[in-house]
Amino acid sequence: MTRMPQGLPLLGEVASEAEAVDKAPLVLAGVLLSLVVVYIASKLGGELSRLLNLPPVLGELVGGVVVGTSALNLLVFPESGATVADSTLMPVLQWIGGGLSLEAIAPIFDTQSEVISVLAELGVIILLFEIGLESDLRELTKVGYQAAVVAVIGVVAPFAAGTAGLIAIFHTPTIPAIFAGAALTATSIGITSKVLSELGHLKSREGQIIVGAAVIDDVLGIIVLAVVASLAKTGEVDVTNVVYLIISASAFLLGAIFLGKFFNKAFLTIADKLQTRGQLIIPALVFAFLMAFLANAIHLEAILGAFAAGLVLDETDKRKELDQQVIPIADILVPVFFVSVGAKADLSVLNPAVPANREGLVIAAFLLIVAIIGKVITGWGVFGQPGINRLAIGIGMVPRGEVGLVFAGIGSASGVLDKPLEAAIIIMVIFTTFLAPPLLRVAFRDQEAEDAVPATDAVSET
Structure with missing residues (x-):
């Protein structure tokens, strides 16, 4: 029976360490994908609203509903009750990560959702700063x-x-x-x-x-x-x-x-x-x-x-x-904020x-x-x-x-x-x-x- 050299980690430990190392790039990939979804939804919704002679912000909200928990589940948030299994973006990250399990991808889902939420908060802060300047x-x-x-x-x-x-x-x-x-x-x-x-x-x-x-x-x-x-x-x-x-x-x-x-x-x-x-x-x-x-x-x-x-x-x-x-x-x-509001509805x-x-x-x-x-x-x-x-x-x-x-x-x-x-x-x-x-x-x-x-x-x- 071959003895494993002392000081070397077990196979399970190697896998968990690899997942920990890969977490940052996967979180970044999730954030980037989410932003692609946000900007496409925001632009399509805004342009459609403009064609209908409605305020573009309404289109951004509707775009958020379409990509959010009510329809496509491309942009979902844990605070709204969504889990990693609900997100249609997570299978893409699982594939990029080499077939990670749902349990392994769950912390990545939580972190990238938090990043988008923070960007949305920054969006409304910038919006109110801009409104203050215009007032x-x-x-x-x-x-x-x-x-x-x-x-x-x-x-x-x-x-x-x-x-x-x-x-x-x-x-x-x-x-x-x-x-x-x-x-x-x-x-x-x-x-x-x-x-x-x-x-x-x-x-x-x-x-x-x-x-x-x-x-x-x-x-x-x-x-x-x-x-x-x-x-x-x-x-x-x-x-x-x-x-x-x-x-x-x-x-x-x-x-x-x-x-x-x-x-x-x-x-x-x-x-x-x-x-x-x-x-x-x-x-x-x-x-x-x-x-x-x-x-x-x-x-x-x-x-x-x-x-x-x-x-x-x-x-x-x-x-x-x-x-x-x-x-x-x-x-x-700002579009991150409005699309996120719609996505959570x-x-x-x-x-x-x-x-x-x-x-x-x-x-x-x-x-x-x-x-x-x-x-x-x-x-x-x-x-x-x-x-x-x-x-x-x-x-x-x-x-x-x-x-x-x-x-x-x-x-x-x-x-x-x-x-x-x-x-x-x-x-x-x-x-x-x-x-x-x-x-x-x-x-x-x-x-x-x-x-x-x-x-x-x-x-x-x-």
């Missing part, structure tokens, strides 16, 4: 109180109606009803602001009110989420945490804008002294990422920090040049043939009505603005997007939500996300038609 801080300040009123109505109305309705009509227990009501308060600033930018209405009075309200709504949403999360864990609200969030959010946004006046001069001095490529965009991104980090560090959303950074740099003399340099970066990263919850979905569909119909009406009425909270398009403001607050999915995910993970209620929240998020972009276009188109009538009449009279 006018002076105009945003002018509509600040109007935006605050819109945001408060947009949180209180759907939360109260949704929670009360679930308890009274569907006899839902109090804590799950509160959680579902909280999911109705969210507004996806990323989706709305992108549509406004594409329609050319971002700097309009309506656009500034919507963006301002969505930012405040995001802060309020974080506070509401903290409240319901503590309710889910302990059955009682941590008042200290809620007060901390309110103070930190307010101090962060106001402090960032105030300090920005002093930072602008330093930023321009640094940019002028740098002589190599990227002398303007790199310092700007450093500032944006630092602000996003600080927001995240004090338990706020990173996108609030990026938006505040954009608002600050909007006041610099080189804003237009900076705008142009951010666009190609946004073109690379599981349309199987709409199938009435599944018994568990039927109750969810009935509850979803109720939540959808509350979700739309509860946000549309916010437009009529605007006062002292003659000729303002209140319908457009209300519709601009409707999409829940990834924010609503976060509520559903946390509720599901904590065990608060049963399957029908979780499915109902997901359906509500899907429909509000997809309905808002075309409805927003219609609302602004009607306004443009009305504005054109007096001008036409004036011409005919002359």
